[in-house]
Amino acid sequence: MKHKTWFTLMSILVLASFVLTACGAPATPTAAPPAAAPTTAPQAQPTAVPPTTPPQPTEPPTAAPAAFTPLSVSAPDCNYGSADIPAQIKSIEAVDQYTVKFTLCSSDPAFPSKVAFAAFSITSKAYLDANGGDSVTMSEQPNGTGPYMLKEWVRGDHITFEANPNYWGTPPKDQTVIFRWSDQAAQRLLELQSGTVDGIDNPSTEDFAAIEADPNLTLYPRAANNIFYLGMTNTIKPFDDVKVRQAVAMAINKQRIVDSFYPGGSTVADQFLPPFILPGYTEGLKWYDYDPTAAKALLAEAGFPNGFSTTISYRMVDRGYLPSPDKVTQEIQAELAVIGIKAKIVEEESAAFITNTSDGKEPLYLLGWTGDYPDSTNYLDMHFANSNNKQFGTLFPDLVNEIKTASTLSDAAARQQHYDKANELIKQYVPMVPVAHGGSADVFKSTVEGAHSSPLGDEYFAVMNQPGGQLVWMQSGEPAALWCSDETDGETLRACIQMYDALLSFSIGGTEVQPGLAETWSSNTDLTEWTFNLRKNVKFFNGDILNANDVVATFASQWDAKSPNHKGRTGTFEYFGAFFGAMLNTQ
């Protein structure tokens, strides 16, 4: 009897401990907060708010058709953001019928690059109001100003675009453009070879040689808007010694890594910035040469003649900048072993890895960065002049100074001077080793005139000409919507830019900012006020004429969380959050 009680008690204890472990274990991974996600914008309740009395924005009643009533949205002050996502926009106002003015809370030299991005395309105010800013209904009958209009979207199969007869710019060369998609690289190439499509995206690495050998096809390597680097945290011994970091820089055989593990179109990185990001990239500045002997000597000088032991961490996530992380990690481990550094490989779960690196807890790690918009601030400020970011340990004051100074200037040549200095300092201090810019490519039939690839992935079909007037394009996936304010996927954005224009645009196949719906633009000296002068007589597909209120309404639908048009598809408006900071009225 006594035994029985004992046994019952014990079994309950054992069971309870199992329950505890079962409940406790899964808590560990979730305990890591999804940190370092500057793109996550607060959720908004789109429909619940009746458009009665919006407290802060002053929205005058709808303009009478004859007289133009300028629209404006403004924040009461610049404190509506949070510590993580600061407020960046003070007001957006229509100055007159064809002039829009943005007032910012802090200076931003990259503002033109940002408003040129496909997610900030402009649609008409009336159309936006009629659809409540819902990306799904707006995908039925898009209302843009671009070279192509939607003819039909057969879900799961294809999208047909036809030329816009009222387009304000050079008329598109082909009457019809058809988008198709397949997630199989082999199938895309097969369709191209058999002639059913005229251009494809992202052929697989193994097929590059065959495509280049085929006279009927032309490969257009896509310049890489990213960087893969080997990060070092200078607060962890022995990486606090600059000689150790320089030795690591000399020990990495970047050419071998790019040749062996990267697809065609990838290049060895000499600096943190990709070469096409100007002002920023320093022409002619080379990284340390691969020299294990010199590296070993430098290591001995730093007091480690026999090397040392450390860890090298990575996450098993394939990104454009790093195609096969596990293989590259092993390669780097072996290269470090040559100079005596014994690195133990640690694979970490992605979110935990990002948290650990940005907290400065990983001595040596493989990470990269994909540019959101082609401007140096998106690369340098984020990494080397951001006191919240401890991924390389403590910041270098003189480097911070150069980068910060450059980001407040508007003159390109003056900015470049500071960036030259900054790049030189990065090379000297070696907070990280830039290894590669991972590339990709698209392929067109050789008969397609004007075919190109774009580093931003926004190929522009209006300048292409396929004999016969119809061009069929096959990409990796189906667009999620045809209104892109709330989209982040390149497959979707590419479809949108065929139909919509933003205030500014990027040069075809490049990243240079050029006029779009705004013919000219200017800013005040401290880069906090940006004024855009719109083109006149730009017609939307539905016949409306573009005016400044359309621009204000389009931006307000993303910025103002209480706007009745703040719906999108998921409601997160990730790019807006990443580019322009906090949203208005999120409480």
Next chain:
Amino acid sequence: MAAQLEIPSLPIENIYERRSPAVEALRRLVRHRSAQVGFFLLGILILVAIFAPLIAPYDPTTPLYDVKRRSPPCIHLLGCPADQAQHIFGTDSNFRDLFSRVIFGSRLSLQIGLTTISFAIFIGGLLGAFAGYLGGWLDNVIMRTMDVLMAFPSLLLAIAIVSVLGPGLINALLAIGFVSIPVYARLVRATILSVKELDYVSASRALGASHMSLLFNRILPNALTPLIVRGTLGIATAILDAAALSFLGLGAEAPTPEWGLMLGEERNSVFNAPHLVFFPGVAIMLTVLAFNLVGDGMRDALDPRLRGKNI
């Protein structure tokens, strides 16, 4: 004239010859067909493991220069041009000679199998022995705990343990050893329960043998036979489990030449570079097969009901 009475000498020793059970079992074992195959494979495996540095042409962890990644096997005898370096199994994704890696992998696999099962037999055997001999609430506590452990799928439990301890070969070995314990505990307990009631044990006890002496000198040796059989088969399972853990990235760490890890790293190459998964896979298969065949043979050889029969 006494008649000489001749007593014919009978071939006594042929009929009544007593051989020790061990010799008897060994005789049956070496005659056992599948055990022969198993021992042959196992012998090769052990030789390869011992002489791995002599057999392997390259270092298993250092990337080679002047070779192509993932190049298919190049064997001079089979017509590979002589100006190319010979790689019998080809090279892997990190420029390493696959043959050398597979050769060195045999060392790890044998070590994994032997250490985990020794650990499991030692702990499990002791637990089972005490539970069976002492009985009572101790028996209940130990065996119900074992039941709970057995209720988990062994690989899942091992994964859970490794996730808590952190990935690594040692932790994987601990985990596999730990999840193998219940099998041996049960086995030993069952044997002891039946043996401890036998007369010779009672006789020993009547002569004043201590509990320890009774358990370890009189009872436990009788539980050895099933343990050996189960242990041999268990090695095969342990090797498979370790390979599975490594495949999932929870076992051996790169660049260790562990077969499961080699499989896991190259699982995307199944179609475009099949040799990278074929050779490590075959190596695992042959090793597990060898242990299974030997274990089978042992079971037949040590079975007292089959004594004297040809098998």
